[in-house]
Amino acid sequence: MMTSFLFRTLDAKAGVFIAILLAVIVAVPCFNLLVPETSSFHLPTYAVTLMGKYMTYALLALSVDLVWGFCGILSLGHGAFFALGGYAMGMYLMRQIGTRGVYGDPILPDFMVFLNWKELPWYWYGFDMFWFAAIMVMLVPGVLAFVFGWFAFRSRVTGVYLSIITQALTYALLLAFFRNDMGFGGNNGLTDFKDILGFDVQADTTRAGLFATSGLAVLICFLICRAITKSKLGKVLVAVRDAESRTRFLGYRVEHYKLFVWTISAMMAGIAGALYVPQVGIINPGEFAPANSIETVIWVAVGGRGTLVGAVIGAILVNFAKTWFTAALPDLWLFALGGLFVAVTLFLPKGIIGIAGDLMKKRKSTPSKETNDTSGPSATKTPDPEPAE
Amino acid sequence: MSRPNSLLYLDGVSVSFDGFKALNDLSMVIGPGEMRAIIGPNGAGKTTMMDVITGKTKPDTGEVYFNGVVDLTGEDEASIAELGIGRKFQKPTVFESHTIWDNLELALKGPRGPFATLFHRLSAEEEARINELLKVIRLGEKAHELAENLSHGQKQWLEIGMLLAQDPKLLLVDEPAAGMTDAETAETAELLKDIAKTHAVVVVEHDMTFIRALGVKVTCLAEGSVLAEGSLDYVSANERVVEVYLGR
Ligand SMILES: Nc1ncnc2c1ncn2[C@@H]1O[C@H](COP(=O)(O)OP(=O)(O)OP(=O)(O)O)[C@@H](O)[C@H]1O
Ligand SMILES: [Mg+2]
Numbered sequence: 001m002m003t004s005f006l007f008r009t010l011d012a013k014a015g016v017f018i019a020i021l022l023a024v025i026v027a028v029p030c031f032n033l034l035v036p037e038t039s040s041f042h043l044p045t046y047a048v049t050l051m052g053k054y055m056t057y058a059l060l061a062l063s064v065d066l067v068w069g070f071c072g073i074l075s076l077g078h079g080a081f082f083a084l085g086g087y088a089m090g091m092y093l094m095r096q097i098g099t100r101g102v103y104g105d106p107i108l109p110d111f112m113v114f115l116n117w118k119e120l121p122w123y124w125y126g127f128d129m130f131w132f133a134a135i136m137v138m139l140v141p142g143v144l145a146f147v148f149g150w151f152a153f154r155s156r157v158t159g160v161y162l163s164i165i166t167q168a169l170t171y172a173l174l175l176a177f178f179r180n181d182m183g184f185g186g187n188n189g190l191t192d193f194k195d196i197l198g199f200d201v202q203a204d205t206t207r208a209g210l211f212a213t214s215g216l217a218v219l220i221c222f223l224i225c226r227a228i229t230k231s232k233l234g235k236v237l238v239a240v241r242d243a244e245s246r247t248r249f250l251g252y253r254v255e256h257y258k259l260f261v262w263t264i265s266a267m268m269a270g271i272a273g274a275l276y277v278p279q280v281g282i283i284n285p286g287e288f289a290p291a292n293s294i295e296t297v298i299w300v301a302v303g304g305r306g307t308l309v310g311a312v313i314g315a316i317l318v319n320f321a322k323t324w325f326t327a328a329l330p331d332l333w334l335f336a337l338g339g340l341f342v343a344v345t346l347f348l349p350k351g352i353i354g355i356a357g358d359l360m361k362k363r364k365s366t367p368s369k370e371t372n373d374t375s376g377p378s379a380t381k382t383p384d385p386e387p388a389e
Numbered sequence: 390m391s392r393p394n395s396l397l398y399l400d401g402v403s404v405s406f407d408g409f410k411a412l413n414d415l416s417m418v419i420g421p422g423e424m425r426a427i428i429g430p431n432g433a434g435k436t437t438m439m440d441v442i443t444g445k446t447k448p449d450t451g452e453v454y455f456n457g458v459v460d461l462t463g464e465d466e467a468s469i470a471e472l473g474i475g476r477k478f479q480k481p482t483v484f485e486s487h488t489i490w491d492n493l494e495l496a497l498k499g500p501r502g503p504f505a506t507l508f509h510r511l512s513a514e515e516e517a518r519i520n521e522l523l524k525v526i527r528l529g530e531k532a533h534e535l536a537e538n539l540s541h542g543q544k545q546w547l548e549i550g551m552l553l554a555q556d557p558k559l560l561l562v563d564e565p566a567a568g569m570t571d572a573e574t575a576e577t578a579e580l581l582k583d584i585a586k587t588h589a590v591v592v593v594e595h596d597m598t599f600i601r602a603l604g605v606k607v608t609c610l611a612e613g614s615v616l617a618e619g620s621l622d623y624v625s626a627n628e629r630v631v632e633v634y635l636g637r
Binding site for chain 1: 443445465466467468470471475476478482483484485486487491494495496501502503506508509551555
C-alpha cells in the first residue's frame, strides 16, 4: 500500500527527474572509484564530497519547498532543523572516536575532558549506537517543530510574523549552542570524526557511499513530497496557501494540516543535516546562523517555488555558483546572491523551472491540455487529469 | 418560535468594532428547513451576522444556538462547518489556483482530517456527485480549468456549487446575485429555491426582483438590529423600512 501511495502519482516528467537523479547517483561514485586516477575522466574525491554536500542542500531545499511552496509557510528557520539533525549525527560520530581522541578518554569526547567534565551528560547517552542516533536525527527536529508549530499555528501566527519567529528560533539555538556548558562543544562544535558504522570517514569508498546515500535520500524524500502534494491533503495545503480562512469555513482544521507538513518537513531537514555532517567533517553553531536559513529560501525561489524539482535544481545550481564565486571573487558572493534573489523575484517569479516550462510550451505550437506539469507555482494549477481515470 | 425547535437561534447579539456597534441586540430565529431573505442598507450588519454565526467573529454579548442545543459562540470555524453550516461569501472566494473540479472535490462532504485526506482516493460516488454538481452550476465544460479564469458570476456559481458539495443543514448565502445579468439573477433565484426544498437557507440580497422571486419571509436589518420581519409586501410597506432602505 505504501508503495502504491508513493508511486501512483508519478508522471513522465517526474520519471525523467528520477532517472537523471539515479544516473547521477550511480555515475559519480563510478567515475571516482572505477576510473583510474591517471585518466582524465577520473572524478577526484573532493568533488564527490562537494556534490554530496549539494545533495544534502537539495534535500533541505525540498523540505522548505514543501512548507513554503505548497502551504505558504515561509520558514526562515529551517537551518535550525538541519543543524539539529547534524548535531545528532555529530554526537554519534564523536562517540565513535573512543580512545583515539587527543586525551584518549574511552567515553568522554575531547572537549568534555578539556572542560574537566567527569561524566557524560545524560543527553549524550545512547549516541554510541547508530540506530539511536538515526532516530534522534528525525525525532529531535520533529519534536521541536511539532511543539513550535502547535503553539504558532494554533494561535494563528501567519505571514511575516511567523517568518520572524522562525528566525528567532534558529537565532536562540545559535546562542544556546555557542555556550560551552550546553555540552555540544561550544564555539568549536563537534569535529575530528574518525569513522561511521566502522568505515573510515576519510576513505574514498565512504565518501562515495555518503554521496550515494545523500542522493538516495533526495530521491526518497522527493517521492514522499510528491505523494503528499498530489494527494487530497496536498490540495488542502494549496487551498490553505491561497485562502486560509476560506479553507476553515469548509471544515478543514488548518492548524492540523500545517502542523503535519511542518513536522514532516523538519524531519527531512534533520536528515539532510545528518548526511551533511560526516561529509564536511564538522558541525558547529554557525550552522544555526539565520542567514543560512534565508539562503535556503533563495535556492527554492531561484529553482521555482512549489515545484519540488525546482527546489533541488535551485539548491544545486546556486551552490555550484557559490563554490565558483567564493573561489574566484570571494567578496562579491553576497552581492551576487542578493542580486540573484532580487532578479528572480522581479523577473522570474516561477524560477528556473518556470522558464523551462514556458520554453517548452512555446516549442509545442499546438498547446495540448496536459502541458506544464512542473512550471512554477502552476504545478498546482495544472489541470488535473486524475479524476477522469 | 422557541429555541428547542429552532435551527438557528440568535438572541440579543451585539458586536462592536472599536466602539461602533455593527450588531446591536439582534434577535432572529430560523426554523428547520426554512428559507429566509435578509435585506437592509449597506453597513446594516448583514455580513457581520454571518460572521458571528460561522465563528469568524465572536459576539460581545448574546446567544447563538444551532439545532436548539449547540452554542456556536464556543466553536471555531472548522467545527461550525462540520456541524453543518455552509457559507458563500459576499466577495466570491474560491480557490483560484485550483481547478473547478478540485474546488468541488475539496468542498465535498467527507472526513476532514489530514490523515483521511492524505490517503483519500476519489470514489465512484464522489466522482458522480461532482459531475452532477458541475451540471447544476453549468461549469461542466470548464471542469479542469483554473478557478481564477472564471468570470465573477461563474465564481458565484462555483461557490454555490461548493456549498452544495458540502451538503450543510443550513446555507448562508451572502449576495449571490451581485455582478450578474438579469437572466443570471433569475436563474440563481431558481437554483436557490430548488436548494431550499432540501436545506435551510438564509440569503442576503439587495436585488428586490431577486427577493421577490424567492417569495419567502423577509427580515430587514438596519443599524445592527431587526427593523421589520414578514412577507416582502408587509416589510416594504413599513414606514421605517422605506425611510432607511427602500426609499433612497
Ligand atoms: N472587522 C471589522 N472591523 C471594523 N468594522 C467592521 C468590521 N466588519 C464590519 N465592520 C463594520 O460594521 C458595519 C456592518 O458591516 P457589514 O459588512 O456587516 O454590513 P452589511 O450589512 O453586510 O453591508 P453591505 O450591504 O454593504 O454588505 C459596517 O459599518 C462595517 O464598516
Ligand atoms: Mg455585506
